Amino acid sequence: MDREAIQERFGIVGRSQALMNVIDRVRQVARTDITVLVEGESGVGKELIAEAIHELSPRRHEAFVIVNCGAIPEGLIESELFGAEKGAYTGATEQRTGYFEDADGGTVFLDEIGEMPQAAQVRLLRVLESGQFSRVGSSQVRTTDTRIIAATNKDLAEEVQAGRFREDLYYRLSTVLIDIPPLRERKEDILPIFERFLHRYAQKYNSSHRELDQSAIELLQRYHWPGNVRELRNVAEQCVVLLRKDTVTPDDLRPFLRGVTSSSGSSNLLPVARSAPGDSSDTRERELVYRALIELRHEMSELKGQIGKLVAALGVAVPREAFDRGDMPGERSDYVLLGESKSGDYASFIEDVVYEIENGDDGPSANGGPGRPGAASVERSPEPEPEPEEESIPTLEDAERELITKALKRFDGNRRQTAKALGISERTLYRKLKELDEDL
Numbered sequence: 001m002d003r004e005a006i007q008e009r010f011g012i013v014g015r016s017q018a019l020m021n022v023i024d025r026v027r028q029v030a031r032t033d034i035t036v037l038v039e040g041e042s043g044v045g046k047e048l049i050a051e052a053i054h055e056l057s058p059r060r061h062e063a064f065v066i067v068n069c070g071a072i073p074e075g076l077i078e079s080e081l082f083g084a085e086k087g088a089y090t091g092a093t094e095q096r097t098g099y100f101e102d103a104d105g106g107t108v109f110l111d112e113i114g115e116m117p118q119a120a121q122v123r124l125l126r127v128l129e130s131g132q133f134s135r136v137g138s139s140q141v142r143t144t145d146t147r148i149i150a151a152t153n154k155d156l157a158e159e160v161q162a163g164r165f166r167e168d169l170y171y172r173l174s175t176v177l178i179d180i181p182p183l184r185e186r187k188e189d190i191l192p193i194f195e196r197f198l199h200r201y202a203q204k205y206n207s208s209h210r211e212l213d214q215s216a217i218e219l220l221q222r223y224h225w226p227g228n229v230r231e232l233r234n235v236a237e238q239c240v241v242l243l244r245k246d247t248v249t250p251d252d253l254r255p256f257l258r259g260v261t262s263s264s265g266s267s268n269l270l271p272v273a274r275s276a277p278g279d280s281s282d283t284r285e286r287e288l289v290y291r292a293l294i295e296l297r298h299e300m301s302e303l304k305g306q307i308g309k310l311v312a313a314l315g316v317a318v319p320r321e322a323f324d325r326g327d328m329p330g331e332r333s334d335y336v337l338l339g340e341s342k343s344g345d346y347a348s349f350i351e352d353v354v355y356e357i358e359n360g361d362d363g364p365s366a367n368g369g370p371g372r373p374g375a376a377s378v379e380r381s382p383e384p385e386p387e388p389e390e391e392s393i394p395t396l397e398d399a400e401r402e403l404i405t406k407a408l409k410r411f412d413g414n415r416r417q418t419a420k421a422l423g424i425s426e427r428t429l430y431r432k433l434k435e436l437d438e439d440l
């Protein structure tokens with residue numbers, strides 16, 4: 001496949017010599033099993049390049065497993081990568097395979113390799129040298145046929161100097177080194193990439209096409225792009241979403257660029273270190289609102305997920321009058337309706353529920369006091385597996401533990417899939433497992 005075809009196929013935009021060199025390297029190494037180290041600042045396209053190598057390789061029909069070494073807590077990384085026998089560590093209730101076993105025949109992409117702890121570095125070196133490894137807690141030697149692509153946004157040679165990264169591993173990993181320069185060192189790529197994203201977002205948001213005036217183009221080229229292509233993409237998205245005009249000027253752009261003053265009407269386009277205190281154009285405000293909305297949307301969906309799980313785990317009970325008043329969203333079948341609450345006080349009812357969630361159900365709630373879920377007067381909506389009415393409500397922590405254990409079991413201990421199914425990040429799952437472990 002020639003360069004252009006590769007660019008087209010993987011959406012790698014740009015025309016700089018530096019990018020051409022990167023693509024040529026991709027073409028050369030793709031057919032081999034050689035280990036590749038991709039270096040570059042955050043957002044330059046390391047993952048995009050790693051994926052292209054895998055997809056162009058004879059291993060393309062096998063797994064491409066992405067492991068973010070920086071997201072996995074130190075204590076777990078070895079078992080994640082190499083697997084663990086039952087009982088190898090607290091919480092290892094079942095034996096589990098590691099990524100190197102899962103990816104046998106395929107490629108493992110070790111992202112943020114500079115974050116890998118020393119003990120795991122030793123095991124990785126062994127895999128690189130002989131294809132051999134053993135699961136944590138086992139001495140049985142296993143072999144894997146896995147191609148390794150690693151990436152880092154740190155200067156690994158410097159990490160070696162500082163004694164944080166093994167020198168022998170560094171040399172093994174960097175058999176082929178692909179260095180992707182930051183955008184500010186390949187300015188010819190800025191405009192084509194930006195235009196590609198403008199076009200893509202205009203389609204996505206069903207919006208008219210935006211064009212940049214000459215000074216806006218110059219501003220884009222003079223900006224230092226600390227977040228590289230990812231930041232460029234976000235700025236293009238903001239132009240499409242936030243601007244209500246087809247021609248984009250520097251004044252429109254400045255608020256979207258980190259650390260660039262919004263000196264409206266001035267010809268000073270140079271970036272400065274920090275945004276000025278009085279930096280508050282309409283667009284700036286809109287951008288802040290936009291960002292806040294995006295964050296809020298994430299928080300809302302996380303909250304919704306948690307409430308959903310709580311409803312599923314506990315059944316939510318509300319006083320009938322709260323439902324009748326239309327205070328509660330959704331259908332009647334979403335709730336366990338309590339008969340007339342004697343107190344009639346919704347706030348104190350909620351306090352009761354919160355108390356029970358926090359303190360378990362061994363207190364007065366079990367005696368059928370007014371407004372308590374689990375009380376004898378509860379009218380339960382049909383449930384697939386009705387629980388005995390007297391059964392106590394588990395604590396939130398127990399419910400969470402049970403849920404996580406069930407999900408882990410379902411996915412054979414695969415944390416990536418488990419986290420996905422639970423709607424939480426892998427990092428959150430690790431944190432939760434750790435918290436739960438500590439109580440064991």
Ligand SMILES: Nc1ncnc2c1ncn2[C@@H]1O[C@H](COP(=O)(O)OP(=O)(O)OP(=O)(O)O)[C@@H](O)[C@H]1O
Pocket residue numbers: 011012013014040041042043044045046047048049153193229230233
């Ligand atoms: N040359 C390019 N053309 C088009 N899109 C690109 C290009 N380079 C990167 N991108 C896009 O920019 C975004 C960031 O790229 P990617 O995730 O590969 O960067 P990264 O170097 O792995 O970043 P990080 O170090 O933060 O993990 C992705 O959406 C990717 O598709």
Ligand SMILES: [Mg+2]
Pocket residue numbers: 046047111
């Ligand atoms: Mg990445």
